[in-house]
Amino acid sequence: MTATSLHLELPTLTPEAETLRQEVRAFIAEERSSGRLPPPHRIGLGFDREMTKRIAAKGWIGLTWPRQYGGQERSALERYVMNEELLAAAVPVGAHWVADRQSGPVLLKFGTDEQRRFYLPKIAAGDLTFSIGMSEPESGSDLASLKARAEKVDGGWRINGRKIWTTNAHRAQYMIVLVRTSTVEGSRHAGLSQLIVDLAAPGVTISPIISMAGEHDFNEVLLEDVVVPDDALIGKEGNGWNQVSAELAYERSGPERWLSSFRLISELVDVLGPDARAASLEELGRLISHLLSLRQLSMSVASMIQQGQSPNVEASIVKDLGTKFEQEAVRVVRNIVSAEDLISNGRAERLKALLIHAQQYAPAFTIRGGTNEILRGIIARGIGLR
Template sequence: MTPDFPPIRMAPDGAPAREDIRSFLDERLHGLAPVQRARSWSACDGAFSQALGAKGWIGVTWPERFGGTASSHLVRYRIVEELLAAGAPVAAHWFADRQSGTMLLRYASEAQKADFLPKMAAGELYFCIGMSEPDSGSDLASLRTRATLDGDVWRITGSKIWTSHAQDAHYMIALVRTSSDDADHRNGLSQFIIDLSSPGITIRPIEDQMGDAQFCEVFFDDVKVPADMLLGESGKGWAQVNAELALERSGPERFLSSHVLIEETLNALSDTPSDVLMGLIGRWAADLWTLRQMSLAVAGKLERGDDPMIEASIVKDLGAQFEQSVSRDLQAAWDDGSIHDDDGELEATLTYLIGASPSFSLRGGTREILRGIIARGIGLR
């Protein structure tokens, strides 16, 4: 397979005007410091998510009967792009909007859809994703969390790690093992919708070097999950989760995590910036334009119902490299006389992103995992 990024025109029918989105964000984010806006899709603000839901800007691709507006993926792209560029605190609803809702639409029962999707679209119900496990390394399919059917409930025991915002979420979509008879351990996996308030669940936030705790460990000790909370078909979880990862890896969040730092740098430049700073900004602009075009191409493939797993992995890999390079490159040029940071906000934002950016190549799949997927997809392994 040859990766394909067909050019796409970003003028979606029915999309809110960028001016309207920016006006909403100016009002809601007024007074929020750049270092706080730099957290963006790692920052959880339930009131903001509910305000966004009231505008109809969560789950826009979902059918109207489930709280959406039946809009295209490109409409959603425009909204998300503006949210991330402004540094809006979107983590509360993020995973529900980006992937969990779409997974429910693809695989859930009608009862599950009716129960969860409208509240997700309103910004009131938060989801997290349970994939990675301790000691599984790069092989997700080697997971050991197990579900055993006992009458009308599944009993789940095991653990998950690096689960973003599990401490804030109401539900988790978890990939677990339901059988192990097949020699191929990718078989026998299933997904469940798990109420995180259930007895037997322990959630432990993992504090990072910046003092934040967006990742968590989640432990399941004989947790009872109703049989009707199986998502899709039993034993088909591997195929389902691979479809989910294409949604997770290709969006503008994969290259806009450092965007606030870029804007603050531009605001802090003198009237006569040095050649070094001009070259740095030119490189940032070129990389941003390229990554945006590639990411838009993946959104177009999703709109057509294609499976852009390889392309999404490429966007995620290149995007993480770019996001990490922004703070590193600015740090190297910090003593350049072209930068005037009288209020210290640019330095605070830079300091935060230097510490936070190593996680950018962990969340959503490590660089090594992504390159393995790409290599297999193009026939190199």
């Protein structure tokens, strides 16, 4: 690939996608009016198993999967539209997000039929939560340097190692872990494999990592002589790097990469009055124009996925630009709030709460899903610059 071969086209949304958008908006309005979905005071995905069950009842988890595995066989762009609406409205989707976004698709693409028949219908029903076991202490975003190993034993694999930043591992039933199963001379990427680990298995210890916001979403998972059966292997032994590369395209390109801070921007728009300073309106307009550009890029990647492509480089571009945007959004909103004196004397309490939480949360934007430095390396290699 070269720089000139990067070509992202804005797809045209189908009537089916627009109809689904209206259905999702109606669902959100009903949840709001019933009191089950209060206005947000925090950013992030949120975690609510009951909400996940209600979303599953609509058939909106595993939306693109074959019906035989609990899906609806709808398009990737329809799924994009659905998630865009849910995220923009701050619907708590964390209980199924990882499983729907990447664990399920990995099993669909690389797993055995037995794995698909066991896990996918349960994910689609909102009954299973998955966690991601990629990052490790001292490795960061350099996945090829991981130290977790799995050795072949009679009837399965014995795993030893640590995984960190494992979001919702303390709430999840399963984690897909990336481990080294063999050593190939001259290649750090060869010899890696993916295994499904039952987080209730003997030898699994989950320790909380509390964020600056005082929240327990992240964990460190210690795996000590954890034995998994042969059928826990996803795909071919040693093919883990290729599988993870495909998986990360799902993780890095979605609307959550630029919609985490959307609720902060929308709350500012609601609070900002008609007498706002021209400089504030100019800054806000610039921010919204960037958001719309990111939306076009993200939709283009969704279209590529729908066509069966693996847009790793394009997804990395979206993630890099999206996380920079989200941090910039927090800074711009803070400056406008200060300049317009919007939250003094008890005014705009929800905007105040969102801004406080966003400032605590913002440092994670450019780390999750791969640091910006790693992403730029992927982009540079993808377009032939290194």
